[in-house]
Amino acid sequence: MRVRVIAFAAALGMALFDAPMARSHHSNVAFEVTKVITITGVVKEFQWRNPHTWVTLAVKDANGKTVDWSVEGRAPGVLLRAGWTRDSLKPGETITVDMSPAKDGTSTGLVARVTKADGTILPNAPPPTE
Amino acid sequence: MTKRKMLSGAILLTLATTAAAADFAGVYYPLQPFGRGTGGQAGARKGPPPRPTQSAPLSDGSQGRAPDAPSLTPEYMAKWEVIRKSRMAGSSEYDNTAKCLPPGMPAMMNMAYGMEVMQTKDKVTFFSELNDALRRVYLDGRKPTQKILNDPTYAGYSTGYWEGDTLVVDTVALHPNSFIEGFSPHSDAMTVKERIRFTGPDLLEDRITVTDPKALTKPWETVKTYRKAKPGTDELREFACAEGLGDAK
Numbered sequence: 001m002r003v004r005v006i007a008f009a010a011a012l013g014m015a016l017f018d019a020p021m022a023r024s025h026h027s028n029v030a031f032e033v034t035k036v037i038t039i040t041g042v043v044k045e046f047q048w049r050n051p052h053t054w055v056t057l058a059v060k061d062a063n064g065k066t067v068d069w070s071v072e073g074r075a076p077g078v079l080l081r082a083g084w085t086r087d088s089l090k091p092g093e094t095i096t097v098d099m100s101p102a103k104d105g106t107s108t109g110l111v112a113r114v115t116k117a118d119g120t121i122l123p124n125a126p127p128p129t130e
Numbered sequence: 131m132t133k134r135k136m137l138s139g140a141i142l143l144t145l146a147t148t149a150a151a152a153d154f155a156g157v158y159y160p161l162q163p164f165g166r167g168t169g170g171q172a173g174a175r176k177g178p179p180p181r182p183t184q185s186a187p188l189s190d191g192s193q194g195r196a197p198d199a200p201s202l203t204p205e206y207m208a209k210w211e212v213i214r215k216s217r218m219a220g221s222s223e224y225d226n227t228a229k230c231l232p233p234g235m236p237a238m239m240n241m242a243y244g245m246e247v248m249q250t251k252d253k254v255t256f257f258s259e260l261n262d263a264l265r266r267v268y269l270d271g272r273k274p275t276q277k278i279l280n281d282p283t284y285a286g287y288s289t290g291y292w293e294g295d296t297l298v299v300d301t302v303a304l305h306p307n308s309f310i311e312g313f314s315p316h317s318d319a320m321t322v323k324e325r326i327r328f329t330g331p332d333l334l335e336d337r338i339t340v341t342d343p344k345a346l347t348k349p350w351e352t353v354k355t356y357r358k359a360k361p362g363t364d365e366l367r368e369f370a371c372a373e374g375l376g377d378a379k
Contacts, residue, residue, distance in 0.1 A: 027228035028183050029190040029217040036181055050370040051230065051261075077259055077367030078243050100182050103220035112182040121175070124182055129159045129357040 031100040031110040039069055039109075040096045048086035050075050055089060055114070057097070059107075071099050073111040074124055081126035088122060089114070152295040152328055154247045154254060157364045158356035163242040189313065190217040200314045200340065200350035209315045226284075226308060230371035232263040234284035234308030235301050236322050236338050239354050244366050247334075254290065254297065259366040267299050279303050282318060296327040310340055310350065317344035332358035 041059035053073040058066045073079060076086070089095060094117045099109030114122040164183050183189070191214035202210055213224040222228035232238065243259035252270040257263070265285035274287045282305040290299035301322040310316050320342040329335045333355060340350040 027189075027222045027225035029222065029225065030220045031182075033181055033183050033189075050368070050373040052374060075243065075260075075367075075369060077369060080367060081363055110182045125164055126159075126363065129161055129359075 028110065031102055033100045033110065035100055036098050036112050037101055038096060038098050040094065041069060043089050043091050043093050043095055044068065045091060046089040048076050053079060055097070057095065067107055069107045069109065071097050071109045071111050078125065082123050084122050093117060150294045151292045153249060154326070154334060155249045156247060157359040157366055158241070158245045158247065158334055159359060160241050161355050161357060191313065192218050200310050201347045202314060203345060203347055206315050206345040213313070213315065227261050230261065230375050232261055232284035233312065235265065235286045235304055236340060237309060237312040238263045238265065238285065239336055239338060240312065241356065245356060246366050257366070259369055261371055262369045274302055282306070284308050286322065296325050299324040299326065311352065315345060316342050319344050334358065
């Protein structure tokens with residue numbers, strides 16, 4: 001995982017911003033949804049909020065510099081049915097996030113899946129109904 | 131025939147008609163809310179991560195129009211190209227739900243986050259958890275007045291009747307500031323016809339036909355299928371979109 005993150009961060013190079021991103025409210029069109037990249041970092045904040053949840057995590061880039069990523073997840077109602085709660089992620093814990101990166105090259109993404117340090121997987125949708 | 135016999139005949143006929151009406155009340159989820167192979171159980175497994183969302187073609191139009199997309203007239207195709215360019219650039223300018231506006235009919239029947247149906251003899255009400263959107267279908271024989279027709283809304287004005295166990299619904303007075311299936315623009319002349327019925331145990335089907343003489347070269351048809359929720363997932367939650375509206379861009 002870590003290797004993929006480093007490769008991705010290196011590829012983006014200067015495109016990565018140091019400043020934490022404003023937590024804008026997007027539709028899916030803001031993201032490269034054909035791509036899924038993986039980052040691992042330490043949770044700084046978890047916002048259990050409509051219409052989209054947000055996780056901010058500190059991720060070390062290729063140069064060892066820490067970059068804050070803000071990743072956008074589905075609404076609390078959907079995530080609750082997918083197995084999340086408002087206490088699913090705690091500041092200080094290490095998580096891995098599979099996500100689609102933002103088109104604008106900022107350190108933001110659309111969450112596909114979150115994996116906790118103990119291996120617990122938090123999917124972005126409830127099990128299918130069929 | 132005596133008066134009494136005629137009366138009992140009329141009562142029996144009424145009872146038969148009433149008995150044929152189905153009871154749609156309950157909470158439902160669409161069979162493929164976010165596209166095939168995304169999230170859910172796919173996301174719950176180890177291995178290659180799933181894409182967060184998968185609509186074909188992509189919701190930003192970068193892969194063109196789907197073969198089953200509404201057939202737009204040249205005028206509305208030109209409007210679609212403008213919307214597509216905006217979306218491909220990552221803008222939410224033409225995405226009503228991102229701005230916490232109602233998705234509108236018929237797009238709201240996608241019901242990606244779940245649907246609750248409330249039903250009485252005279253009215254069926256559809257609620258969408260996504261964007262807390264609501265629509266009412268009047269069954270008591272009323273028709274839209276000119277005042278209603280002059281005042282379009284996102285959900286429109288719906289009247290319906292039972293054909294056996296099928297609810298037939300006509301929707302008019304639709305706000306032009308919405309998108310047919312979430313992407314294609316339409317005019318103020320758009321109308322929507324639906325045939326809603328159970329097709330299997332707990333399987334509700336909505337056959338939707340959209341007509342728009344200005345925007346469409348032919349009526350557009352789509353079918354939505356929903357499964358009734360089981361205990362444990364049969365409660366929808368509050369969406370409260372405006373919580374994040376201050377951050378919208």
